[in-house]
Amino acid sequence: EVQLVESGGGLVQPGGSLRLSCVASGFTFNTYEMNWVRRAPGKGLEWLSYISGRSNTIHHLDSVKGRFTISRDDANNSLYLQMNSLRAEDTAVYYCARLAYTNSAGGPRYHGMDVWGQGTTVTVSS
Amino acid sequence: DFVMTQTPVSLPVTPGEPASISCRSSQSLFDSGDGNTYLDWYLQKPGQSPQLLIHTLSYRASGVPDRFSGSGSGTDFTLKISRVEAEDVGLYYCMQRMEFPWTFGQGTKLEIK
Numbered sequence: 001e002v003q004l005v006e007s008g009g010g011l012v013q014p015g016g017s018l019r020l021s022c023v024a025s026g027f028t029f030n031t032y033e034m035n036w037v038r039r040a041p042g043k044g045l046e047w048l049s050y051i052s053g054r055s056n057t058i059h060h061l062d063s064v065k066g067r068f069t070i071s072r073d074d075a076n077n078s079l080y081l082q083m084n085s086l087r088a089e090d091t092a093v094y095y096c097a098r099l100a101y102t103n104s105a106g107g108p109r110y111h112g113m114d115v116w117g118q119g120t121t122v123t124v125s126s
Numbered sequence: 127d128f129v130m131t132q133t134p135v136s137l138p139v140t141p142g143e144p145a146s147i148s149c150r151s152s153q154s155l156f157d158s159g160d161g162n163t164y165l166d167w168y169l170q171k172p173g174q175s176p177q178l179l180i181h182t183l184s185y186r187a188s189g190v191p192d193r194f195s196g197s198g199s200g201t202d203f204t205l206k207i208s209r210v211e212a213e214d215v216g217l218y219y220c221m222q223r224m225e226f227p228w229t230f231g232q233g234t235k236l237e238i239k
Contacts, residue, residue, distance in 0.1 A: 037176070044219060044231070045230045047221070059226040061227045062227065100178075100181070111178075111181045111182065112180075112181030112187065113166075113168075113178060114187060116175040116177065118175055
C-alpha cells in the first residue's frame, strides 16, 4: 500500500523548534518530488515547501524561508521539515504530499499531489 | 505570487443536483511551452487529509468518479459535479503549480441541503 506517515508534531513555545518526519512506503521514494502543506485552524490549505529528487532543487514559501528547512533521506524513505523560530501563526496540521508524475519522451510530466499523509499537529503556544 | 480566488465560499446543494465552483488566477496558468494549464483541484473531506480530484486543468485523478470534471483556460477555471452525492461534502480547493510558491484558493465549502 502506498502510504505516507507523518510524526513529530506537538506543543512548543514561541521561538522553539520542531522537526517533522514523513516516512514513505509502498513506492520508490527516491524517484518522487515531495512537498509539505499545512492547514491552520479555521483557514485553508497553504503550500510550504518542495524538494526534488536528490534534493537538487528546494523551494520554500517566503513566510517560512530562513525558519523552515525541507530535507530528505532517500536511504530511509524519509522526508523532513525542520522548523525553527516558531510563531503562534505556525499552529496548524502539517501534511507531507507526493508529487505524482509520469515519464515521457520530453521528460517527466507532473500530475498534482496524489498521496498525502494523515497529518501531524503543531501547536505553538506559551 | 499567483493569487487564487474561489467562489462561492459556501455551496449548499441538494443531492442529485449539479454543482459548480469557480476559481480565478491573478495570472495565466497556461504554459505555452508545453501546452499545459497548471491548475489542480483538491477536496478535503471532514476529518480527512486532502485528496487530489483533478490535475492539469481537466485530468481526473485515479479513482475519482466521472461526475467530477475540470475546465477553463488562462485565468478562469471551473470544477463541476454533475450530480452531487452526500459523500462529496467538504472543502474544495483550487491550486496553481505554474510557479513557486504554489498557491491555493481560499476554499469552497460544499454542504448538503
